[in-house]
Amino acid sequence: DAVILGNGSNEIIELLVRTFMSPGDHAVTSDNSFSVYHLIVRAANGNITMVPMQDGHYDLKKIRESITSRTRMVFIANPNNPTGTIVTTADVRDFMNSVPEDVLVVFDEAYAEYVTSPEYPDDMSYLRAGHNVAILRTFSKIYGLAGLRIGYGLTKIEITNMVNRVRQPFNTNSLAQVAALAALDDTSHVENSRRINKEGKEFLYKEFDSIGIKYLPTEANFIYFQTGKDGREIFDAMLKEGVIIRHMGGQNLRVTIGLPEENRRFISALRKVSGR
Ligand SMILES: Cc1ncc(COP(=O)(O)O)c(C=O)c1O
Known part of the structure; x- marks a missing residue:
């Protein structure tokens, strides 16, 4: 029940913003990252800070410093599109130790299956430890099912319950669900x-x-x-x-x-x- 299905992980980004951001609220992400974060936040009349990258990498320290009392969400694409770079276990540990509890941290892991670095963080550990995080995955990339539009988010049950109030009841189609289940077995x-x-x-x-x-x-x-x-x-x-x-x-x-x-x-x- 702590799984949200989306018509692509793109829809989950949109659902999270529509569920948790009111006009005038604030989000933070990195500059030179996936453009959908700022497009959706702005479409919801929210404000977004796009923190400059450091040598092509997310600067989590500066992102932390950009969080204000109006900040509802932080988006971290890991690996990042378009740079292909990651934030590491150590970067994420420091960040999660200092991020305010009421800020939802969204780890967008659309390309996780391609990662070979041993420094790639286990973001699920923060979910298991009770932090307000959402981890997004998709069948559009390594599974090659982009046209079927299906992705998922793993988060806390309280967060899923709130998103479910905003989500259309039949937002993903049954063909995509069958294909996604088969894809999970196709190791x-x-x-x-x-x-x-x-x-x-x-x-x-x-x-x-x-x-x-x-x-x-x-x-x-x-x-x-x-x-x-x-x-x-x-x-x-x-x-x-x-x-x-x-x-x-x-x-x-x-x-x-x-x-x-x-x-x-x-x-x-x-x-x-x-x-x-
Ligand atoms: C970082 C990132 N997140 C999410 C998506 C959205 O993928 P989809 O909506 O097809 O699951 C993309 C697609 O380009 C992406 O690059």
């Missing part, structure tokens, strides 16, 4: 995807290093990188080569790690358009 798919992602990541790191592209080491299924040139121009030129990446502002770009053939095609197009 070989997850292992395979993890292996392909790890091998793709190592290939891309090697190629980036050899052509002198700067990137952030990732714990997710995408890599955040810069070529030293305007990102928009690189994005447009890549599109003409038939390769879709994401421009993330300035020189910053994000590429999703693909199958070996796709990764090779991406690298050869990138070499061509960046003149390297």
Whole structure:
């Protein structure tokens, strides 16, 4: 009963905001993180502080300092989209030791299944210890069911009960629920995807290093990188080569790690358009 199902984990973010934030309330997250947090908070007439990142990482100390008496929620994407970086067990421990009890801490773990770092925190331990946390997971990423729209949140039963008053009774469809249950048993798919992602990541790191592209080491299924040139121009030129990446502002770009053939095609197009 402490599980909330959502029409994608996106809907759970929306449900939490609609349940716990009134106009004028405040939330905190990081700059350069998943845009839905600020879009939904603002749509609910809330205020949100987006704390600058430190070297591509969430700055949990500054996030703690940004909490006010109006703060209802903190959003932590871990791993973060688009940087692929994580907050560690030690970062989260310090943060949770000082965060006010009445602030709901949302750990958005959409990409958790890709993580290989031993420093990745066990956020469930805070839930078990009775903290006001919600942990969001999705079937859209490693399970590959994005089009079916299904995700879930794990939280305290009191929080689920409140969200259930706001949630539409049939917010997730039965086809997605059947697929999600089957996906949970399909451990070989997850292992395979993890292996392909790890091998793709190592290939891309090697190629980036050899052509002198700067990137952030990732714990997710995408890599955040810069070529030293305007990102928009690189994005447009890549599109003409038939390769879709994401421009993330300035020189910053994000590429999703693909199958070996796709990764090779991406690298050869990138070499061509960046003149390297
Ligand atoms: C950090 C993060 N959280 C949540 C989502 C939402 O995923 P979905 O609504 O498909 O479960 C995404 C999707 O891009 C994401 O990057």
